[in-house]
Amino acid sequence: MKRYRISIIFIFFSIVLLISGYNKFGNSSIDGAKPVGAEEVVDPCDYNRVIHQLQELGFRGKIIATLEDRKQMAQDYGNRVKKIPPLSLAPVSALDVSIVVTAARTQKCQIVTRGTGHALDGQSQSDKAIILITRDLLLPSGKTVEVLTRAGRKVARLSSGQKWYDAVTKLYDYGLRPVVFLEIPGLSVGGTLSVGGIGYGSHQFGLQIDTVTQLTAVDGLGKIRDCAPKGYNKEASMDDRFCESLLGGQGQFGVITSAEIEVTSAKPYIHVKKEVEPDLDHFLDKMESAASNWNVFELFGYITYDQEPRYVVSVGITSDSPTPTDPLDTVSPFLLYVKKLEYATAVDYNSSGRTPYSPAWLNLLVSDRAKFSAIFRSNPELMKTLQGNDFFMIVPIKGPRLHHDSLLQSVTENPGTGTFVIHLDQIRSDFNTSEELRKRNAKLLEVFVAPPFDGRRYWIDDLPRGPKLWELNFGAYYDRVRANKIASDPDMVFRPFPFLFTPN
């Protein structure tokens, strides 16, 4: 009996030791499918000393320390997570960001970078970290937008905290626009480059991160670094691995302070035409032919469901002329168009303030049309799940990119094929409680990841996540992602979300 008791005590202490010795880079044996915000971590940071050190090091940005001001950082678009940060800082330059990282490191603090806070699950919030607001960041020239020529091609350099709307408005004065442009232009440049960025032009150019030619960012050691993704001209010292981590890196590898992106000429008008197709085959035909038309700027396919599915394809073509070729076309001047989208975002935001909900924002990426049609034909229930103004976009992925390679494994297996993205951000009127939505989402995902669909998903909606799930998602690339984290942020200054490396 005594031996039995000793064994129990031994096992108990072994478990305690195992838990307390848990490596901060994660242990793949733990599935951290923990609800967001459930962690209880002791915060070793002395925020007053951080402020003191910032002043000593010549920080020029804003120090936001009053409770009233900090409360404004305790919200996001999802409106479910509310964490008041102990300190918020709004740096104005890459040097300022470097000072913040240095002070945070010295005082054992963590940092969460925040763009416009449009995330759903508290990605840009924390009550145990400094919130670094990118809003006031400027380029070294003091501007927010510059146009330069690299290898004979025009590119735009953008400060990362500005909204796409502001960047597009300024670029328009140069007669230019980004090749991939968001449906919601009120998001920050750095924020969308940290998740991928899908929108107008994606059917031709892929994700926004596929159009980045160079980045400037501050790593977890406080070093200001320039990097260029693979395939772009770069100086010898530039580091591909750092760039591949930052793009789609959810703020876990560094703070992007500015980005250079591909641009194209901005015509002043867009002719938009919506057509209803009789069935799925015609719908897919239309989407595919529109995707291969170089003049198409906007391409959305909607499937709405009311007793029967209704297949709508919306195609927008940029034009120099305000006169539509077809009397059924609607015409929008480009900037007005951008403004209209901005307005739509504001309306969404207000409604999110009233009702706690989680809009399902879900991109499902699959390799080819055959799989896509098969899943729809064999799952009539799925069509009902997609009721509302849901749309599908065809997105050919431009080149392999670390995060997307793994998330889009099926695409790399079938090079050259199109990818379908399913975008469900407008179904909230049907599901205004997150619990209900969570169940629907979970069900939807189950269907999509099952054979023959085998889609890899790129989610930012409300589903359990954890190192184990990320590991599964990244597959063979997980070790590389982990190695990149250790190289760029060995002290884990950038607070990980959503639990890419740790269970909390």
Ligand SMILES: Cc1cc2nc3c(=O)[nH]c(=O)nc-3n(C[C@H](O)[C@H](O)[C@H](O)COP(=O)(O)OP(=O)(O)OC[C@H]3O[C@@H](n4cnc5c(N)ncnc54)[C@H](O)[C@@H]3O)c2cc1C
């Ligand atoms: C309803 C809805 C619709 C959406 N539609 C689209 C869409 O059509 N296309 C699309 O691409 N995305 C879409 N998104 C996703 C959106 O792009 C991301 O939520 C994006 O991160 C928001 O940008 P933000 O500036 O608000 O970032 P935040 O919410 O402030 O931050 C998001 C993440 O990025 C990190 N981050 C922010 N800035 C930086 C930086 N400078 N350096 C490093 N890390 C940084 C943060 O730490 C955080 O992890 C949608 C989201 C919702 C909720």
